[in-house]
Amino acid sequence: MTPAPAAEYANRLRDALEKGETAALEELFTPDIRFYSPVKFQPFEGREMVLGLFGVLARTFENFRYVGSYDGTAQTSADGSEAASVVLLFRTTVAGREIHGIDLLHFDEDGRIKEFTVMVRPQSAVQALGQAVYAGLVADGLVPPLPEER
Numbered sequence: 001m002t003p004a005p006a007a008e009y010a011n012r013l014r015d016a017l018e019k020g021e022t023a024a025l026e027e028l029f030t031p032d033i034r035f036y037s038p039v040k041f042q043p044f045e046g047r048e049m050v051l052g053l054f055g056v057l058a059r060t061f062e063n064f065r066y067v068g069s070y071d072g073t074a075q076t077s078a079d080g081s082e083a084a085s086v087v088l089l090f091r092t093t094v095a096g097r098e099i100h101g102i103d104l105l106h107f108d109e110d111g112r113i114k115e116f117t118v119m120v121r122p123q124s125a126v127q128a129l130g131q132a133v134y135a136g137l138v139a140d141g142l143v144p145p146l147p148e149e150r
Contacts, residue, residue: 004112005147006084007071013105013113014066014088022054029113037118038101039130049142050116056136060129064092076106082115083107094132114140 001003007030016024025049035044035053067089074085084107093100101120108114119125137143 006086008087009107009111009113010069010071010086014032014069017054018065019141020058020064022051022058025054026051030108033113034114035117037133038118038120038126039133052142053133053137053141056133056140056142060094060132060136062093064090066090074106084111094125095128097125097128099129
């Protein structure tokens with residue numbers, strides 16, 4: 001069973017993302033949050049970067065909505081310790097492509113989100129999402145353009 005603070009933060013995240021209110025996310029994340037993207041091998045790290053990413057996602061997603069959830073615990077460290085975890089199922093559209101996905105949230109002992117992993121399907125949607133998000137990150141100055149784009 002998910003501890004009450006984690007469930008509360010998951011519900012607040014869900015409400016904020018469905019309403020596109022990304023400013024409400026800051027207090028839900030740990031300062032050292034890691035965001036694992038389906039299109040990037042290394043995670044986005046730190047609250048400032050992750051909040052910037054969510055700003056891009058809010059502009060990129062069309063008709064974003066959560067359609068279900070599961071909660072429990074998961075092993076989140078090498079020492080075998082477990083943390084509260086929630087899986088939120090979502091649907092959205094990017095560049096005309098319907099996306100089915102999940103957000104996997106791991107919480108710290110205070111109930112704040114410390115790891116956020118996203119998985120999406122189908123492959124064509126992953127590619128459309130990657131291109132749209134990358135363009136938004138470059139436009140917002142969060143990542144540099146690729147050398148051939150300069």
